[in-house]
Amino acid sequence: xxxxxxxxxxxxxxxxxxxxxxxxxxxxxxxxxxxxxxxxxxxxxxxxxxxxxxxxxxxxxxxxxxxxxxxxxxxxxx
Numbered sequence: 001x002x003x004x005x006x007x008x009x010x011x012x013x014x015x016x017x018x019x020x021x022x023x024x025x026x027x028x029x030x031x032x033x034x035x036x037x038x039x040x041x042x043x044x045x046x047x048x049x050x051x052x053x054x055x056x057x058x059x060x061x062x063x064x065x066x067x068x069x070x071x072x073x074x075x076x077x078x
Contacts, residue, residue: 002035008042016045 008019019042023035043051 005048007045010042017042018045018048020048 002023002025004021004023006019006021008017010017019040021040022038024038026034026036028034
């Protein structure tokens with residue numbers, strides 16, 4: 001799923017925030033591909049970084065697992 005990330009101005013706050021628009025692709029009535037906002041969230045930039053880093057750790061672990069699986073499959077294939 002695509003995302004559009006932008007700085008979000010929040011009044012009376014010295015902490016920077018980001019607005020994240022979660023997008024999905026659709027085809028309109030004329031057959032053109034368009035992006036539609038599925039949902040929008042606002043969070044502090046520190047929280048956004050923390051969450052993205054946690055997701056990266058999870059994704060890297062999954063890649064390592066998949067590489068091990070592929071190696072096992074190739075051994076069986078011969």
